[in-house]
Structures are given as structure tokens and as C-alpha cells.
Amino acid sequence: MKKFERLNGLVAPLDRANVDTDLIIPKQFLKSIKRTGFGPNLFDELRYLDEGFPGQDASSRPLNPDFVLNQSRYQGAQVLLARRNFGCGSSREHAPWALDDFGFRVVIAPSFADIFYNNSFKNGILLITLDEATVERLFQETEANEGYRLDIDLEAQTITTPSGEVIAFEADPFRKHCLLEGLDDIGLTLEQSGAIRDFESRHRAAQPWLFRDA
């Protein structure tokens, strides 16, 4: 997986609670059998004024000028500032794939849905949970200051604002380690093949009906 160590990135605010994964990437784009190419359809229904289809040339579609990511000041944003329960609903990993493909490396919100949380880490996207009041303050600062950037240091678990304020955040130690090193989960787990096989034979002895090839 992609490494994440430190990022100084432009922030874009998405002021909406309960953003579900259907909204992040609508179902018609899930028909792809690839992992890449979802960026042009990130937030498709919010970003464009027409209905999107797979395989379309996105550059000729009418943009919704009111949508935050279409505003010139947020072009090139790498940090998404969001509201509570971000990423709820469907388990589609196409949601983090789309965020990543678009260029986001970090999402900051008061809370995230569980499956989305896992999926994002697997794709090297750092999700940071901060309390509502801090998120609200970051929204205000982002909106008030064009070119607002945050410096995010995973090793130190800190966010530094342009004024020099340092905000600490929590990070799960295992995920942090994987992100910093860019580790492949499957490779790591397969190092424990012996333990898995031992478990499997005990499990098979105790509940043979769980194994159809017995």
C-alpha cells in the first residue's frame, strides 16, 4: 500500500453530515473491474449538473458551480474536511479509490463509518477524527482564508495550522505502523501462516461441519 508520512496540503471543506458512499461514488461507476480511474466521478451527483455514465468524457460535462470542489480556490486540494458519520452506507472500496484518484490523501471529520474507515487505510488514505468543535473551527478557518493549508505529520500525530497552532490526533498503532511503512497486509498476515494452520486444524476438529471438503 501507499506510504503516508507527512503532508502539507490544501484543504477543501465539504459541509454536509452523513455523506454516504453512494454520494462519494454512485453505483453506475462500480461496474468497472479496475481500481483506478474513479477520480472524475468522485461526488458525481454533486459535482456535475447532468447524470453521469461510465466511460463518458468528464471534461465536456456541465459542472455545478456551487459545489465546493469546483471552486478555483480549492483546486489541487489534498485534505478533505468533512462532517460527522462520513462514509456511511455501502462497503464499496470504490469510495476511497475515488478520493485517492482525485488526489485526497487525508480526510478530517468528527466521525467516520466503520467499513469506510478500514477501506481508506488499506489504500493509504489517512482518516483523522477530531472533536466537533475543532472541526467546526477548521471549517471556519478554511472558508475564511483562501489557500488554507494544513501540515499533517503522522509520526508525530499532529496537525499544524497556518498560524502555527498544533492539534494532536489519535492514531491506531497498527494502522499507523502500516501507513508509515506502506506495508502490504496480506504479506504480513501470511507471515503467520503457521498460526493460521494450527488454528484451522483445531477448528476443524471441534466443528467439522464448517468444512465441506472434510
Place this chain on the structure above:
Amino acid sequence: MAGQTLYDKLWTQHLVTSRDDGSALIYIDRHLLHEVTSPQAFEGLRLAGRKPWRRDANLATPDHNVPTTLKERSAGNAGILDDVSRIQVETLDANCESFDIEEFRINDERQGIVHVVGPEQGATLPGMTVVCGDSHTATHGAFAALSHGIGTSEVEHVLATQCLIAQKMKNMQVRVEGQLGLGVTAKDIVLAVIGRIGTAGGTGYAIEFAGSALRDLSMEGRMTICNMAIEAGARVGLVAVDDTTIEYLRGRPYAPSAEQWPAAVDAWCELVSDDDAHFDKVVELDAAEIEPQVTWGTSPEMVVNVSATVPDPAEADDETVARGMTRALEYMGLEAGQKMTDIQLDKVFIGSCTNSRIEDLREAAKVAQGRKVADNIQLAMVVPGSGLVKRLAEAEGLDKIFVEAGFEWREPGCSMCLAMNADKLGAGERCASTSNRNFEGRQGYGGRTHLVSPAMAAAAAIEGRFVDVRDYDDASALTKSA
């Protein structure tokens, strides 16, 4: 020492290794696959030169993209007119073939929505861990199986290692005591729960549904409830084992053999929470107070009693909620204060992994019998959850009841639950749906979804608007299935 919850027991029984930081490796007994979330996982295996760890743990079926009209369906994969959809189904077939994974293909009678197929085959058993690249995997928790949705990277991980890296969740109990009123169903229970705790209320928890109202439900009803645990934010929904569970499984194709059966039943009977188990959170509902539910907004928590009116954002708890409500009203084309029973509909969808099992179809058929779909309803469709559900329903004559009343009787699949195939709402169209998500655009670009039970959906089709199914004078016949 305090006793263990059902979730604690299942977790402990599958723990391969645990790390100091709280993450653990848990063993996966059953892995269900469908065409949408698996292609990139198989591709990953191929690129790394890996093979599935244990082929007999996997079972696949295409469901999201399959057409539901007989004409297209009879042509098999070739009948999938959308090229991209067809390629996805063909890719599943090819992957299952090359990795030697059992698959029920498009016109196999056992094909269907993956969460209907697993239990129906007995491929979901108590005491298992069940995963699938699909958030509604929570459904299988109705069998006291630790089941949750996973992402595609995790699908690849499970294929390659038979394990999942997981973190232990907290325990929540939702207890529903008492007797449901006539015409009130499992769907109404779960919508009422979501209305109470909110779409993030269960985040980080495994929810065990308990209480006498749960014990009274059939397995179909319990599956409906666990299915929507994810709509309350919980990846896992569970119901303890009892005689209903065991009787449902007897004789199913993947269930334990006659020889293994007594030992299996003994083990399953342990799959209940201990009396002194600790739950981090307990929510209680009185079954008798639950009314038929209808969602009004674009999140399953935006739900009210059918007798209520559309809520007013001015009365919301905080600003973020009020803004969300205002946006939902605008999208849904509704006004605060409008009576739910005044909402006129365009389409009706009875189906999805929430409500497409035989009991759901029976409930809907009881309402439809001898009545006619209203003139303003352009399409009322019934989509059985699997080929076997379809056959059983036809043997009971339910298809005829639906067709005579003016419903379309379709072939099995996910259909208009998420509209990846040709079944979808047009912009602005309003639908009474037995599915599980009323998100913006879920059933089609600009489409407006109201979630209800099968009986309520059938009644809405007949009247052309929402009605309280309990108002029908033969309501007493509506709840219990034969």
C-alpha cells in the same frame, strides 16, 4: 468474572492471534462473493501469484447487475444489454472458474441475492464467521454467525489468508419486548430502531437483537432486522440461536450431515449471551408501541410512523441536523407538516436482501390478493430474492396473485434496490420500496425512495399513496404467515 455476550463468544472462538494494540487476526469460515466488489481482489491475487487459501469456504453468485425481465434473463449473460455490467458478471464467472470457486451462475436456480442465497443453502451456519464484500452481510447474524461487510482489499485478504484483520467491537443490546400489533413487521421494528438510535448510533458496536418480539419472529424476519444493522452504523447484527434457528437449517444443502447434526446442534445451543453478560449500551423498545414505519428523507434515520406528518427542520436538535433535513426535504420534494398518507407515489418495489424472502412475498401477496394496483402507479414490481424463492412462491400461487393485481413478477436479483441493472427510477419519481437505503440517487438519478415493509409497499401500490395497512378491514390476516 462477568459472563460473555454472544458476540464475545464468537470473537473468542475465531481468534487466531491478537496484538497488544488491540488488532487481531480472526479466522473466516464463510466468504460470499458477488460480481461488483470482487474483480479487483481476484486481480490482486493474480498479480501477486497467490491462490485462495481454502476454496470450499467460498461461494459466489452474480446479483447486482443481472436483468430481472424474463426475456433478457433467458439469454443468460448475453441478455445483459449494458456492456460494462455484462463484463462484470463474465469476470466473476471467469474468476470463479480459474480459482476453482463454487458459483451459482445467472440462470442456476440457486442464484439470487447473495444474502438470500447463503442462508437458504445452509451455507450460513450458527457459530460461523461470514464475510462478503457487501455491507448487508450483517444479515447472516440472524443465525448467530459473526458476519460483516468488508471492502475489496479485505476480500483479497480473506481469499489469500482465510483471515481478516479486525478490531473487537463494543457490545450493544437492542431489546424489543412484547407483541407486535397486527400488520406490524420486522421491517417496522428495525426502522423504528434506526429512527431511535440514528444512522451512526451503532458505529463501533455489534448489536445483538433480543427480547420476546425477536424470539417470536421467523428467520426471515430476523434476517430483515440484522440486514439493516448497518443502516444504524453497526457492521454486525446478531440474534441468539433458538429452536427457530435450528429448524430453519434442518435439511438445507450445506447444513451439517445427519451424522454431524447432533454435535452441531449441541454446539449451536451455546450461542446465546450469558445472563450476566455485560453490554456497553442497551436500547429497549416496546413492540406494542411500534407502528408501521415510512421514511420521509434521504437517510434511513429519517423515518416516522405512517400516521405522522413530515417533520419540520425548525424542530431539529442542532444546526447540522436541521440543514440535513432541509436538504432532504428539497430532494424528496416534500414539505414539513405534510401527512405521510397524502404522499402520492409513482412506483413500488418489493424486493432486495432486506425483504425478498418467501415470508415477505406472502405478506405482500395477502394485501394484494383480490385488489388492483392504483392507476397512478406506473410500475409495481416484485423481485424474488433467489430462484428458489421464486419457485416456492410460484408453487404457492403468489405470482398469480401479484400479476392479477397488476404487479410485475420478475426474475431474482438486486434490481431496483440500487439500480445497477435496467430497473431504476427516473428523476423525480417517487417509490415505495422494501429495500434498505433511501440515499439520494440510490434507486436512480434523482429518484425519491421511501422505505417500508412489504405489506405497506403492497398497500401503497393498491392505493397509489401511503396508507396504514392496519386500516384494511382484513388486517387480522396480514401478519402471521401460514
